[in-house]
Each structure stands twice: as structure tokens, then as C-alpha cells.
Amino acid sequence: MSRVTRFAGRDPGPVSRVRGFVAHLRENGLRLGVAEAELALTALTHVRAAHPDENRLALKAVCTGCKNEADRFDELFDAYWLNGGRVKRKVTPTLSRRMNRDVHSSRPASIGSSAGSGTPDAPGDRGGETAGQGTGKLIASDVTNRMRKDLRELVTRAEIEEATRVAERLGAAMRDRRSRRRKAANRGSRLHFRKLIRLSLATGGEPVVLPRKARPDRSRRIIALCDVSGSMSIYSKVYLAFLAGLMRADPRADAYLFHTRLVRITEALRDKDALRALARMSLMADGFAGGSRIGASIGEFAKGPARRIVDGRTVVLILSDGYDTEPPEMLSEALARLRKRGGSVIWLNPLKGWESYAPTAQSMRAALPYLDLFRAANTLADLVNLEGDLARI
Amino acid sequence: MDWSELQHRMAQQGYVAADDLSVALHLALSLQRPILLEGAAGVGKTEVARVLADVLNTRLIRLQCYEGLDAAQAIYEWNYQRQLLSIRAASGSGESGAQIEDRLFTEEFLLERPLLAAIRQEKSPVLLIDEIDRADEEFEAYLLEMLADFQITVPELGTITAITRPVVILTSNGTRDLSDALRRRCLYTYVDYPDAVAEFEILRSRLPMVEAHLADQIIGFVRKLREEELEKTPGVAEMLDFAAALMGLGVADLTNDPAVLQNTLTTLLKTQSDQAAITTEVAQRLAGRAA
Numbered sequence: 001m002s003r004v005t006r007f008a009g010r011d012p013g014p015v016s017r018v019r020g021f022v023a024h025l026r027e028n029g030l031r032l033g034v035a036e037a038e039l040a041l042t043a044l045t046h047v048r049a050a051h052p053d054e055n056r057l058a059l060k061a062v063c064t065g066c067k068n069e070a071d072r073f074d075e076l077f078d079a080y081w082l083n084g085g086r087v088k089r090k091v092t093p094t095l096s097r098r099m100n101r102d103v104h105s106s107r108p109a110s111i112g113s114s115a116g117s118g119t120p121d122a123p124g125d126r127g128g129e130t131a132g133q134g135t136g137k138l139i140a141s142d143v144t145n146r147m148r149k150d151l152r153e154l155v156t157r158a159e160i161e162e163a164t165r166v167a168e169r170l171g172a173a174m175r176d177r178r179s180r181r182r183k184a185a186n187r188g189s190r191l192h193f194r195k196l197i198r199l200s201l202a203t204g205g206e207p208v209v210l211p212r213k214a215r216p217d218r219s220r221r222i223i224a225l226c227d228v229s230g231s232m233s234i235y236s237k238v239y240l241a242f243l244a245g246l247m248r249a250d251p252r253a254d255a256y257l258f259h260t261r262l263v264r265i266t267e268a269l270r271d272k273d274a275l276r277a278l279a280r281m282s283l284m285a286d287g288f289a290g291g292s293r294i295g296a297s298i299g300e301f302a303k304g305p306a307r308r309i310v311d312g313r314t315v316v317l318i319l320s321d322g323y324d325t326e327p328p329e330m331l332s333e334a335l336a337r338l339r340k341r342g343g344s345v346i347w348l349n350p351l352k353g354w355e356s357y358a359p360t361a362q363s364m365r366a367a368l369p370y371l372d373l374f375r376a377a378n379t380l381a382d383l384v385n386l387e388g389d390l391a392r393i
Numbered sequence: 394m395d396w397s398e399l400q401h402r403m404a405q406q407g408y409v410a411a412d413d414l415s416v417a418l419h420l421a422l423s424l425q426r427p428i429l430l431e432g433a434a435g436v437g438k439t440e441v442a443r444v445l446a447d448v449l450n451t452r453l454i455r456l457q458c459y460e461g462l463d464a465a466q467a468i469y470e471w472n473y474q475r476q477l478l479s480i481r482a483a484s485g486s487g488e489s490g491a492q493i494e495d496r497l498f499t500e501e502f503l504l505e506r507p508l509l510a511a512i513r514q515e516k517s518p519v520l521l522i523d524e525i526d527r528a529d530e531e532f533e534a535y536l537l538e539m540l541a542d543f544q545i546t547v548p549e550l551g552t553i554t555a556i557t558r559p560v561v562i563l564t565s566n567g568t569r570d571l572s573d574a575l576r577r578r579c580l581y582t583y584v585d586y587p588d589a590v591a592e593f594e595i596l597r598s599r600l601p602m603v604e605a606h607l608a609d610q611i612i613g614f615v616r617k618l619r620e621e622e623l624e625k626t627p628g629v630a631e632m633l634d635f636a637a638a639l640m641g642l643g644v645a646d647l648t649n650d651p652a653v654l655q656n657t658l659t660t661l662l663k664t665q666s667d668q669a670a671i672t673t674e675v676a677q678r679l680a681g682r683a684a
Binding site for chain 1: 395396412413416417419420421423424426428431461471473474476477480567573576577579580581582583622
């Protein structure tokens with residue numbers, strides 16, 4: 001039992017410890033209200049108090065709400081209740097309002113746990129200039145760049161606003177589709193006859209209620225995969241602003257970054273404050289402007305999250321230059337897998353805008369047969385011009 | 394009944410539940426809260442409800458969700474045909490309009506659908522709302538209301554309040570994100586594939602006639618198969634089918650007859666490319682390693 005946290009003698013009792021624990025969870029991004037705290041206390045009365053593991057499982061059932069939270073819970077539980085017998089002086093921590101002040105996203109707010117890591121916003125570290133930046137060298141490098149690059153330096157607020165407008169239009173062009181079939185609806189151009197007959201039974205065969213049917217929206221979900229490897233660093237500015245815009249315009253969209261591995265950035269990009277969203281994103285992309293493993297990253301996506309989210313109503317948007325350090329077969333296999341799930345795949349390549357560009361990079365050539373659309377895009381203006389193409393996909 | 398007893402009694406009914414699931418179910422029963430189970434297809438989410446109903450010796454009421462599920466199919470509907478017939482029959486008897494109307498909108502003419510049925514049982518039933526992620530968001534919103542108050546309003550009859558509170562189990566495969574409001578009202582457990590020991594117990598409790606040696610092989614084989622890159626990973630139900638198929642064919646050892654093993658793989662591999670990927674050689678290699 002020596003692992004169990006010891007509480008200072010003046011702490012008022014178990015109720016406040018549990019309250020402290022709920023506050024601790026809240027601080028780490030779990031959204032728990034007063035009702036949950038109450039429920040947690042009640043739940044604890046239904047298991048044997050002297051068994052830490054039973055308490056753990058009971059609190060887990062009450063306090064978590066999705067897989068992500070359930071996975072993190074054990075760590076958070078250990079940090080609070082089992083911190084190696086150290087004495088906890090204050091059980092109800094002063095809530096750090098600074099961190100979660102105005103996150104109105106409906107999704108879990110922070111990613112790191114306060115158990116070990118520090119607060120993410122330290123605006124002072126601007127010294128991290130990276131070697132690969134701005135040289136425009138079009139070679140894929142194999143090293144993961146460990147130096148953190150502050151994206152706030154790359155993107156300004158005005159650019160984000162501009163990009164948001166573009167992203168909204170493009171998003172709408174790709175997304176807004178209508179079903180071919182008609183379904184019952186409150187308003188619609190035609191009568192829903194089957195329903196009409198059925199409802200008329202209630203009135204003795206007299207059609208009193210006239211139900212209608214309409215073509216429902218079958219909006220498509222946009223999933224963006226953005227390459228932020230070294231060779232892309234001069235274009236990332238545009239793309240990241242575009243992604244930030246897309247995420248803010250469309251609540252169903254999903255975004256990932258990849259360099260040598262895949263990172264989901266959707267939650268970070270949904271932050272109310274656009275610049276802080278980018279700051280959080282730069283923390284997540286700790287290999288930013290490093291090597292590129294396109295095939296492996298897209299493969300990781302196709303085998304993992306894609307199985308859940310990619311279907312016939314999905315557009316996968318890949319933003320990359322196609323300079324891969326891996327055999328092209330990996331990429332074509334990954335794309336084939338992705339295509340098989342029924343979604344359309346669009347590849348925007350910044351290099352294609354160059355005169356006399358031909359997709360000679362092996363990976364790019366391997367990818368071509370699997371793409372629904374392969375276009376150039378290296379400025380926001382280019383992206384705007386894509387609207388027509390995207391609407392036809 | 395504490396949670397280990399619940400776990401034990403579920404095991405008697407042939408369901409080997411992990412500790413976290415047992416504790417969560419125990420809490421759901423004692424706190425009278427709905428419980429949300431998430432997990433991959435084939436880990437036995439739906440089965441939990443069936444077994445729990447057996448353990449509690451009560452009725453299982455199941456509502457399978459799908460896109461476009463509406464109130465008429467989930468809650469109640471008037472039995473129009475019967476009402477019409479009744480009007481016809483009454484037309485000669487000289488009943489007044491008001492009398493007929495009073496008679497038509499009574500419980501006699503009400504068709505119960507799962508949600509209404511669930512709150513009108515003498516003994517509190519297990520209500521399984523299966524694959525809630527497939528239902529529309531509107532339905533989810535309605536469900537929230539019902540889960541909070543356990544009452545349903547039928548305009549012609551008035552509000553029907555629950556006689557007993559049903560034990561509500563919701564399952565989701567994660568095809569869409571559920572609303573936070575729904576998650577907040579439920580206890581939550583992520584159901585994962587069972588570990589080797591638990592899976593062995595499941596197999597032995599469901600198919601007691603499988604010998605220990607073969608059972609070991611089956612579990613080892615299926616677990617190795619899950620590590621392969623497959624489009625559809627075989628779940629627990631598939632594993633049981635596979636074992637049953639081997640029993641039916643009288644196989645005593647997986648490595649004995651490659652052709653038979655290959656034929657029984659139809660119970661585990663459910664897409665064409667998976668079947669193509671697991672050739673006889675691969676299957677033999679996996680079976681050899683599992684032995």
C-alpha cells in the first residue's frame with residue numbers, strides 16, 4: 001500500500017479528495033461537471049473501498065466517455081491516487097484557468113497530461129530555426145527533425161481569415177451533395193405516397209395529412225492529410241492555414257499531419273483562437289520539417305483511422321510533393337487500400353504548378369493511377385481556382 | 394450482489410466478462426444508469442445484454458437502430474387497421490361519435506414498440522439499444538429525453554411513466570461520434586478483444602466438448618490471425634464458429650490436415666482479399682506457430 005498517495009492531515013476527508021480527483025481530471029481535458037462528481041462519489045459506495053483497483057474501475061466507468069479518455073484514465077488515476085506515497089498537501093488544486101479558458105470545442109481540449117508535461121504556450125522559444133527551412137531543396141530527408149518550429153511564425157491571423165474563406169468555399173464545393181433518392185421530409189417537392197396511404201388509414205382512407213419527401217443532403221466528409229516534411233516547408237504555410245480554415249468551416253472534417261509518422265490535429269485546429277490552434281499544432285508536430293515517409297504515413301492512415309471514417313461519402317485530400325524516402329510500392333498499396341474503401345482521393349501537389357513539371361518522382365508516379373484528381377496548388381489563389389474541379393469529383 | 398458475483402454469474406451463463414466491464418455493469422445496475430459499450434464488431438457487446446437479462450432473469454427488449462429509425466418504429470403507433478374495423482363495426486350500433494372516439498384511443502389500440510414496452514414491464518427488463526451510432530441525431534436527442542425521465546407522452550392518452558426502470562445498455566461501433574450529452578448520461582466502457590486466457594475460457598464455456606489441446610491451438614491460431622493485416626479482423630463470434638466447424642469436421646489437431654483447415658477458414662475470413670491473403674501455407678505457418 002506504500003504506493004498510495006498520503007494526504008495531509010488537515011485535509012477534510014474522502015469527499016474532498018474525490019472532488020480533487022475530478023478537478024484533476026478536468027484539468028487534464030476530461031469534461032466533467034458537478035453531476036459527474038456526485039455520481040463518482042455514489043459509485044464509490046458500491047465497491048469495496050479498500051481495493052484501489054475496484055475504485056479505479058468504478059471511477060473509470062463514471063468519468064470517461066470515449067475510448068481516448070478511457071485510455072488515458074489509468075495514467076491520470078495513478079498520478080493522483082498512487083504517486084508513490086508522497087504527501088499531497090492540497091487536495092483541491094487551484095484550477096489553472098489559464099489553460100482551458102476559452103476552448104469551446106466540443107471535443108476534448110488538451111492532449112498532454114498535466115501530470116508530467118508543462119504548459120504548452122511558451123511564446124519565448126523562437127530560437128529554434130531549423131536547417132531545412134526556406135532553402136527550397138527538393139530532396140526528401142530521412143531524419144526526423146526534433147527541433148520545434150513555431151507555426152505562429154509561419155502564419156498570420158489575416159492569412160488564416162483569408163484561408164478560412166477559401167476553405168469554406170472549397171469545402172462546400174466538395175461536400176455539398178444531394179442524394180438521388182428521396183426520403184420523407186417535413187418539406188419537399190413531392191408527396192410521399194407510401195406514407196400518405198399509411199397515414200390515410202388513420203382517417204379512414206381520406207388523405208388528410210400530406211407527407212412530403214425530398215432529396216436529403218448527403219454531404220461528404222473531408223479528410224485532409226498534410227505533408228509537413230522538410231521538402232514541403234516552404235509550402236506548409238499556405239496548406240496549414242488552409243487546413244485551419246477547413247477545420248473551422250466544417251465540423252465533420254478531419255485533419256492529419258504527416259512527416260515520418262501520422263498525427264491527428266483536428267482537435268487542436270478546432271480551438272477558438274486560430275493562432276493558439278496553430279501553436280498547439282506545432283507542439284503536436286514535433287518532427288515538423290523533418291523527413292518524409294509518405295507511403296508509411298498514408299498506410300498508417302489507411303489501416304487505422306480510415307477503417308472507421310472513410311466510406312463512399314468521404315473525400316481524402318492529400319497535400320504533398322510526393323518526395324518519399326520509401327519504396328513507391330508502399331504508397332501505391334496504401335492508396336489502393338484507401339480507394340477500396342470507396343472514398344475519392346485528391347492529391348494537391350505544390351510542384352505541379354512549376355513549368356515543365358512532370359510527376360517523375362517514383363512515388364508520385366506510383367500514386368497517379370489511384371487518384372481521382374491531381375492538381376497543382378501552392379498559393380491560396382491556386383486553391384481558389386480548384387473550386388470547379390472539386391465540384392465535379 | 395457485488396461485481397465479482399455478477400461476473401461469476403455471467404460466467405455461468407457463458408459470458409466471460411473482464412473486470413472493468415463487470416464493475417461498470419454492476420454500477421449501472423446499482424446506480425440505475427444507462428451504460429454505453431463501445432468496441433470493434435465481434436467483441437460481444439450485444440451478447441452482454443442477452444446474458445445480463447438471463448442473469449437477472451428478466452426480459453430482453455431490443456431496439457436495433459438504423460438510419461431513418463422513427464418514432465413509429467421505436468416508441469408506439471396506433472393500430473389503424475383495428476381502429477377502422479372497429480369504426481365499421483360500430484356504425485350500425487348507434488354509438489355516438491364521442492363514444493367511438495373514446496373507445497378508439499385506448500390502450501387496446503396502441504401498438505407497443507420497444508421503448509414503450511421497456512417502461513411498461515412489471516419486472517424491470519434489460520433494454521438493449523443496439524448500434525446507436527447508426528440512428529440519426531434526432532433520434533439520439535429523443536433518446537436523451539427518455540433516458541432522463543423514463544416517461545413517454547402519447548398525445549391521445551397522456552403521459553406514460555415507467556412502472557419499473559429498465560436496465561439500459563447502448564452499444565456503438567463508432568461509425569459516427571456520439572453527442573457529448575448522450576455520453577455524459579451514460580457510464581462508459583470500451584470493450585476490447587479478450588486476452589488469451591479469457592478467450593480460452595469463453596471457448597471452453599461455450600463449447601465444452603473442445604479438448605484443451607485443440608482449444609489452445611484455436612485460440613493461438615485466431616490470435617495470430619488477428620495480427621496479420623486483414624480487412625476484417627475475426628471477432629470472438631467468428632472464433633466460436635471456427636471452433637464449432639472444426640468440431641463438426643472431427644478435427645483433433647490444426648496441423649493435421651491443411652485442406653480441412655483451409656476450408657474452415659471461411660468462418661474466420663469474411664472478404665475475398667482476406668481469403669486470398671491467407672493461403673494454405675500462411676495458415677499452416679500460423680497453425681504451426683500456434684501449436
